[in-house]
Amino acid sequence: MNGDPIKSFGLVIKEIRKSQGLSQESLATEANLDRAFISQVENGHKQPSLLTIFRLADALKLSVSELLKQVEAVLAGN
Amino acid sequence: MNGDPIKSFGLVIKEIRKSQGLSQESLATEANLDRAFISQVENGHKQPSLLTIFRLADALKLSVSELLKQVEAVLAGN
Structure with missing residues (x-):
């Protein structure tokens, strides 16, 4: 396993959230986190x-x- | 989200492990767990x-x- 899955996961969540025009607050509310x-x-x-x-x-x-596929793509440096 | 992802994940891990003829011990060693x-x-x-x-x-x-896709399939009852 190369790269840092935790960092890559964070990047992907931030990217998808922003692409959907969501704030951290609204994602937190939606995900009950x-x-x-x-x-x-x-x-x-x-x-x-x-x-x-x-x-x-x-x-x-x-x-x-699908979410994890995007994380794997970041890890693979794509 | 329906079903129990934790139970489904466990079922999938057990199924794949057994299909590969691995014991829990050998999977633990391989995964460093x-x-x-x-x-x-x-x-x-x-x-x-x-x-x-x-x-x-x-x-x-x-x-x-791929692993999570199998978990999702179990959750969807397929």
Whole structure:
């Protein structure tokens, strides 16, 4: 496993959130998570659990496998 | 989100591990995780973090997105 999955996951969440015009606050509300936690995940300072990954994918309206595919693409440097 | 992602994830890990003829012990060694933890994940009693998901996928020689796609299939009742 190369690269940092936690950092890559954070980058992808931030990118998708912004592409959907969502604030951290509105994503936090949608995913029933804490805004500060969203910020820490996006900055690669906190890693999500399986359930949190599902909640974020749900809130961003994409499948978990699609979300992780984008993380894998970042890790692969694409 | 319907169904229980944690239980479904455990079922999928167990199924793939067995289909590859691996014991919990050998998967734990390959993924650099504790055997008891593998057992708890497979039984849906513990949920993995993002990094653990990557380690398990690596050890089972499939992509994280493919692993999560199988979890989503179980959740969808397919």
